[in-house]
Amino acid sequence: MSPPIAPPGWSRWLVPPAALSVHLSIGQAYAWSVFKPPLESALGLSGTQSALPFQLAIVMLGLSAAFGGTLVERRGPRWAMTVALCCFSSGFLLSALGAATEQYWLIVLGYGFVGGIGLGIGYISPVSTLIKWFPDRPGMATGIAIMGFGGGALIASPWSARMLESFGADSSGIAAAFLVHGLAYAVFMALGVLLVRVPQAEPVARDDRAASAPTRPQVTAGQAIRTPQFWLLWIVLCTNVTAGIGILEKAAPMIMDFFAETETTVSATAAAGFVALLSAANMAGRIGWSTTSDLIGRKNIYRVYLGVGALMYACIALFGDSSKPLFVLCALVILSFYGGGFATIPAYLKDLFGTHQVGAIHGRLLTAWSTAGVLGPLIVNWIADRQEEAGRTGASLYGLSFVIMIGLLAVGFVANELVRPVHPRHHIPAPRARQEAADVERQQSESA
Amino acid sequence: MSNDSSQSPPDRRALIAFAWLWVGAPLGYGLYELVRKATQLFTG
Numbered sequence: 200m201s202p203p204i205a206p207p208g209w210s211r212w213l214v215p216p217a218a219l220s221v222h223l224s225i226g227q228a229y230a231w232s233v234f235k236p237p238l239e240s241a242l243g244l245s246g247t248q249s250a251l252p253f254q255l256a257i258v259m260l261g262l263s264a265a266f267g268g269t270l271v272e273r274r275g276p277r278w279a280m281t282v283a284l285c286c287f288s289s290g291f292l293l294s295a296l297g298a299a300t301e302q303y304w305l306i307v308l309g310y311g312f313v314g315g316i317g318l319g320i321g322y323i324s325p326v327s328t329l330i331k332w333f334p335d336r337p338g339m340a341t342g343i344a345i346m347g348f349g350g351g352a353l354i355a356s357p358w359s360a361r362m363l364e365s366f367g368a369d370s371s372g373i374a375a376a377f378l379v380h381g382l383a384y385a386v387f388m389a390l391g392v393l394l395v396r397v398p399q400a401e402p403v404a405r406d407d408r409a410a411s412a413p414t415r416p417q418v419t420a421g422q423a424i425r426t427p428q429f430w431l432l433w434i435v436l437c438t439n440v441t442a443g444i445g446i447l448e449k450a451a452p453m454i455m456d457f458f459a460e461t462e463t464t465v466s467a468t469a470a471a472g473f474v475a476l477l478s479a480a481n482m483a484g485r486i487g488w489s490t491t492s493d494l495i496g497r498k499n500i501y502r503v504y505l506g507v508g509a510l511m512y513a514c515i516a517l518f519g520d521s522s523k524p525l526f527v528l529c530a531l532v533i534l535s536f537y538g539g540g541f542a543t544i545p546a547y548l549k550d551l552f553g554t555h556q557v558g559a560i561h562g563r564l565l566t567a568w569s570t571a572g573v574l575g576p577l578i579v580n581w582i583a584d585r586q587e588e589a590g591r592t593g594a595s596l597y598g599l600s601f602v603i604m605i606g607l608l609a610v611g612f613v614a615n616e617l618v619r620p621v622h623p624r625h626h627i628p629a630p631r632a633r634q635e636a637a638d639v640e641r642q643q644s645e646s647a
Numbered sequence: 648m649s650n651d652s653s654q655s656p657p658d659r660r661a662l663i664a665f666a667w668l669w670v671g672a673p674l675g676y677g678l679y680e681l682v683r684k685a686t687q688l689f690t691g
Contacts, residue, residue, distance in 0.1 A: 216663075354677035
């Protein structure tokens with residue numbers, strides 16, 4: 200394995216594809232639903248049981264990102280990508296064994312537990328490195344990688360479905376599909392392991408603004424969680440993600456319900472098309488809005504996500520059932536903000552806490568995602584069920600959910616307004632920061 | 648990163664093209680499938 204520190208002349212444009220090779224792979228998690236029906240029929244599982252590997256994987260993603268972040272910072276991106284590759288790939292291989300022997304617990308352990316650790320470590324593995332390579336465009340750099348996580352499901356969903364068609368949807372067919380997934384993702388992610396390099400010195404200032412900027416404050420991950428800024432950003436991310444999931448969770452039934460009592464009803468096929476369009480908006484938002492944040496600033500872009508997002512929800516609630524194009528447009532904008540919120544947060548963290556342990560801080564902040572992952576579906580599903588019980592139909596099933604989402608976005612907007620630069624008492628003294636950076640560099644050289 | 652006037656750094660354009668193709672090809676496939684499905688909103 201070659202040293203992770205970049206040799207002279209190494210192009211920084213080799214780092215985004217390295218990051219993408221990992222994120223496009225682990226993004227497969229969102230395509231787990233392809234395996235659910237075959238697993239249910241082959242192993243006699245309920246819908247709740249077949250969702251277990253995915254749910255455990257998402258829990259492990261949050262936990263490993265939160266607790267493994269500091270280790271990722273210390274050992275470097277190559278180590279992290281190698282761990283992600285081994286965990287994610289062996290998770291599939293264990294699942295293949297589980298399917299072949301019809302031992303479902305092995306699939307839960309493999310895909311959910313082992314694979315989930317790969318998701319968390321893989322998700323944060325390139326963040327810090329990308330920000331160090333692109334100090335002038337951190338939003339764009341992390342946007343490319345995090346867009347990959349959205350893109351992973353776009354690739355895996357049709358690919359896995361075709362594989363199951365070829366191998367068969369019985370237990371041996373599922374085992375063969377898992378085996379191919381494990382091997383193919385190992386090869387695909389290997390590019391990231393081989394290509395990723397940390398810059399020799401930071402920052403690599405590429406424009407006047409970055410070059411003339413004073414030395415940024417550096418804050419450790421342990422200290423960051425003691426600052427109000429961390430928890431304000433936690434609220435910002437949590438509310439923004441909850442609002443996005445509010446649409447994403449029930450997108451297909453929602454559009455059908457909204458227009459069920461109108462002349463322009465929506466078929467199940469068209470609703471599936473709507474869901475696909477939302478995925479495209481989610482992905483485009485990750486790269487588009489995150490790149491825009493480099494131009495207009497992080498605080499301003501979150502004002503847009505949260506403020507305009509609330510307006511879009513209000514538009515759907517008030518006029519959504521009167522115009523299909525308006526409903527679709529508002530939902531697309533909300534989903535683009537959802538993706539943008541994910542992709543912009545590492546750059547926001549870098550602005551506030553510096554590059555020193557930004558990956559570890561990002562890992563801890565991802566607990567907001569886990570919380571939103573529970574909160575968003577809970578609000579929308581619970582309210583829709585209660586409204587249905589009360590005899591309501593159509594758009595009125597969702598009215599109250601939308602009001603709650605607007606309220607949550609307003610809370611996030613206020614939290615964003617309260618974000619101020621971190622107080623100097625939380626900063627690492629400059630000599631210690633330099634010493635710690637030198638220690639990390641030395642450890643990386645020794646471990647290479 | 649650093650400028651060494653005595654020795655020019657190796658040309659990495661082929662490697663950059665290969666790396667972007669490596670990740671771009673599957674992403675292109677995913678996007679193609681997505682567009683195919685998304686058009687159902689207007690035709691389905």
